[in-house]
Amino acid sequence: MSLRLRLMLVFALVALAAAVSASAIAYWLNRDAVLTRTQNAALDDFRKSLQDNTGSLPLTPTCPELQEAADRMAATSQKYEVLLIDKVTGGGSCAAPSDRDLFTLEVVPESLRKAVNRERPVTDSNRYPYHLYWQRITLDGKPYLVGGAKVIGGGPTGYLLKSLDNERADLNSLAWSLGIATGLALIGSALLAQAAASTVLRPVQRLGDAARRLGEGKLDTRLQVSGTDELADLSRTFNRAAESLEKRVEELSAREAASRRFVADMSHELRTPLTAITAVTEVLEDEAENLDPMIAPAVQLVVSETRRLNDLVENLMEVTRFDAGTARLVLDDVDVADQVTACIDARAWLDAVELDAERGIMALLDPRRLDVILANLIGNALKHGGSPVRVAVRTADDSLVIEVRDHGPGIPEDVLPHVFDRFYKASASRPRSEGSGLGLSIALENAHIHGGEITAANSPDGGAVFTLTLPRGTATESEPDDGDGSGADGDGDGSSPGTAEGNAR
Structure with a gap:
């Protein structure tokens, strides 16, 4: 009521x-x-x-x-x-x-x-x-x-x-007269109540509208205050709270923007020396057989860590694009079964993955970003659940559903809410792993930009199940690659061919 x-x-x-x-x-x-x-x-x-x-x-x-x-x-x-x-x-x-x-x-x-x-x-x-x-x-x-x-x-x-x-x-x-008087008094009280309710509730309604606008992000919302009653005090308190919130959000937004600029600038600055280092490590890797056996392990460590650093820089650049809102889709009609097969084949996972997908299931999506999602989900399942990993493709109404299931120990219940968090590690005692902890978060961002979703759960029969749901057709207009690394050249895809990163379980 x-x-x-x-x-x-x-x-x-x-x-x-x-x-x-x-x-x-x-x-x-x-x-x-x-x-x-x-x-x-x-x-x-x-x-x-x-x-x-x-x-x-x-x-x-x-x-x-x-x-x-x-x-x-x-x-x-x-x-x-x-x-x-x-x-x-x-x-x-x-x-x-x-x-x-x-x-x-x-x-x-x-x-x-x-x-x-x-x-x-x-x-x-x-x-x-x-x-x-x-x-x-x-x-x-x-x-x-x-x-x-x-x-x-x-x-x-x-x-x-x-x-x-x-x-x-x-x-x-006399009784009739008193009854009529009672009825008139009741009507008068209803009119008086309506007037009183309007007088009392109008400021409350304005306060509610202002609170909704504030919740929608319109931080410059303010109330006009007149009078000295309790509602006027409440309006003044609201204005002070809104002003304080606006200042705080501006400060946080400025810090966040500065942090994004720092990460983006750092990533770009690192690419030049990393390119040179990568070239040197490739030469060292080619000459590994001719090196002193005492030096070879150190060379191999430098090569693997350089690759890992390169992947981390590319992932950070992709995350920066998502945060800045500059990531774009390059849409195309693709056969989903062919796309999944190409992703598995490119990473030499054919022997470790069971594919249940019928050819002819078409969808309008970004092939490169779908490849990033699949690489991260399948790679995460192989790393933490072991083979065989089962990938099933089906349709539900106007949606495309891809399930990636492993047969490992599953995901602990306290970890499930955080599997898509950036840099989240399931074990605090082992913060260092082969991945950067950004793979699943990048996969989720790529699903969101398609208008889809990824969920994680444990199967009753054992193992973890990641479910990707994408619309088969999207209202998002296809845009050309503007050089932000979202093209099909593999730049910033969150996973280089042959590897996949996920948050450690």
Whole structure:
């Protein structure tokens, strides 16, 4: 649930609770006031009318006399019905109602009749033996007030029946009015919540947008700050953090650029003396049989280390091109099986590699860079896993998949996340190896420039499996070789013919 919706919901719930509570209190206060006023007016009028109209009756009136008195009592402005009960001349008792169809003795609750006829002892705190009692009842779904009292001194017992239907209608109108007011309060709270949410969340939204732009690399992103509240302080903190981050990134970028320039310049500067040294070592290698046996091992060491240094310089130059973004693809439609076979044959690996690839699988890619990837993956498998190495080529949807599997001990789980890291050595105690530790990282960069990926895993049957996935067709436009060493002449391919470098396992 969004923050805006939660804020509006909280506002609505608070407003609803407040409106319902206020409406309920107002309703019950008005209800009590209306009913009490009507009830008191009717009972006071009934008490006075009972005294006035029964005081002139004889001690034992006749039934018509009771009826006449009841009719007179019912004719007041309070509009209630009257029932008088008394002993009459000739014996027996008479019940005289003002409306025989509506008000009879059966309408009066039994508990009320008992209370009216119960004589209480007269004391200092109770001056009269009989009192006026009342009760609210419902007849045929309509509310009524029933009251009763006995005339002191042997007079009749009188009851009244007052309709409360008008009061109920008034209270229903009041309830509807309060309900409408509650609804309006709820709508008003929703609008207020919307306004408050917009006021509060707009700076938060701007802060979120600024944070996304900052995450996308737009380090010059800043927020306009106004006010002195907490959100303004947060915006100022964001601006300070963004400014500090921009300065830090500029410093790191400058250092990184300087490092790349240093590596590139160093590699170029080393090529000239290395060319001369390589020529000399080739001559020494050709004359190795004629050299003193005591000198021959030293000459062979110089030759191998010169070649290794030359490979390292070429690899560093290729890495520099990737870091600088100057590496380019020279695309061509190639038969993948022929390309893999050519890579294996050029390095004399035919006896150590099993190839499972059908001819006719065509793909648009850079043949030289594919050769670099395959040389590094297969060479790494041969060096660390031993032969036979199995290379399988297949297609999956619009992708080309090449799996290189060895039958060695596999890759330790703590090494797997780092096999493509530059200069990573699996054993810190043996930092020196035949490779430079750049082979697999160069292979991965060459896969990325094609829009592909390389993954490393351990096979359940033993051994390591490197999986190269490349698109069979690419949207990257073929560009001519601009002299950056990415052409097919083998310069800077990360692996010279006959060798392959990978991160040591």
